[in-house]
Amino acid sequence: MKSIKVFAPATVANVVCGFDVLGFAVDAPGDEVIMRLTEKPGVVITKIEGDGGKLPLAAEKNTVSASVQHYLNHIGCNHFGVEIELYKKMPIGSGLGSSSASTVAGLFAINSLLDNYLTPMDLVPFAMKGEELACGFGHADNVAPAVLGGFVLIRSYEPLDIIKLPVPKGLYCAIVFPDVDVPTRDARQMIRSKVLLKDAVIQWGNIAGLVSGLFMNDLDLIGRSMQDVLVEPTRSILIPDFYKLREMAHEQGAISFGISGSGPSVFAFAKDEQTAHNITNKIQQHLTGLHINSNAYVSAVNEQGPKIIG
Template identity: 60%
Template sequence: MKEKDCVRVFAPATSANFICGYDILGLALEDPGDEITLRKVDSPGIKITKITGDLGLLPLDPEKNTVSASIKMVLDHLRIKNIGLEIELFKKMPIGSGLGSSAASTIAGLFAINQLLGAPLTKQELLPFALKGEELACGHGHADNVAPSLLGGITLIHSYSPLHVINLPVPKKLCCSIIFPHVEVPTRAARKILKTQTELKNAVSQWGNIAGLVTGLFTEDYNLISSSLKDYIIEPTRSFLIPEFEEMRNIAIKSGALGFGISGSGPSVVAFTQGIEKAKEITKMLKQHLGKKSIESNGYSSAINTQGAVEL
């Protein structure tokens, strides 16, 4: 693949944990996501010339921005110096939503510079840089967001040392409804409240659900997927941070959702469905419910994105 002078890429939002798979499972969404335009210029150095959709929250300083920091890591690894780059970042997803906003920006930057340089690295080879970028953004280098955003589909983090990420099968009709209530649940704060110990019976139930979910994905057994989408460990601690959580769960399940839970560290919630029309129906109902409670929200209905980061 030849080097290019300009590329535009898309990196999808993600929903980490898949309800029962805390820190080891994640999936990519078709909507929303981030876009980046990266172009070569004559003047050496990395510049961020434009950021849109961030409400002024993200720094234009390339030393402090996840996108430029990720690009610099790849350039250093490839020993490329004195190159001139200009970045335009188009945030098309909410920040601090539990949808992997920082991961999407990181992946967009990594994938863009790799494409610009003629794709010297595979997506798998970009993953370690993605972990470092996520660590810069959130303080933790977890792969459950960056892996699906980069690789697409549903990913399982088998190990970190060595890093081993597995793409799991995606059932054809599996879709999801995502609701982002406009309340703040910072990722670091959401991690701090988690218990460091759990009862053995809860751990056993959780392990069974993870195994059942993975089996359901391989066999495209929606009943097994549904019965496995329960979280006995993380959700009981975090759900109280999200307004109307139990009420939204009851609405989603009664309306035919396969399962309902927290997306990432929240405050977004996710309902998994069999088919996009059911996802749209549940998204509408949940938004209407929050509206009656005077809570603003964003709603998304999406199939599972099996491509991950792509050049537009």
């Protein structure tokens, strides 16, 4: 019997202006999976901890097991079985890629147990199957950075074309997760299906500016480019005092500020670790004044992605 323990990171999707096409990984939080190969065929989940009873144990309904089954079917390995233990180390519904972290941990584990039969890039479509199960749409802006680490750009979904982007030196991310409920499916349904051409032009310029800033190691250009005129105006309604939080983050030295994924987590880029801590402290103090509990995380951009921890 072979077994392995794997960690996969949380991610920040969209990166403000890049809806469904940009994302990056962070060092914390993340999820852990213990996986064992067994003689009896089939994929089963034997334990889930840290989810408060929210996640299904049924293999066909859980993103981890379902993605692993897709992987095994693809490579034609059905003569053995897989047992999975899932340990949720990050909040569900946080906008930090919770389902993505679990799914990627499972796929990285099975691929490692099978001597890395597929490349990390090849794992992304299987992780997207998990996202489809979790929220109805198989987007890659969480799973791609969780698998590959660092910043990624999804240039195209059909065909899938993913590009790794450089990570500027000294860039830190400050994340605050307010304890309010913003389901991903509901947040996606709020988004307009049509946009004005003038707004699209603004958005295109900002995405190009952000990508250019990453390549040029230009933090000021990154900050100027991280503006969203398409999605944020709608989704910000779901986050208490969003614009006040943004103002406070900039007062503390933030390069930029925005919603992580579908929210309610918010994040800011900072030029150093201490500034990032100052931002999270200030935002948490304000949320406490609103009688809202919160979790905070400060991290550099995680360039490794998933890793074996046991």
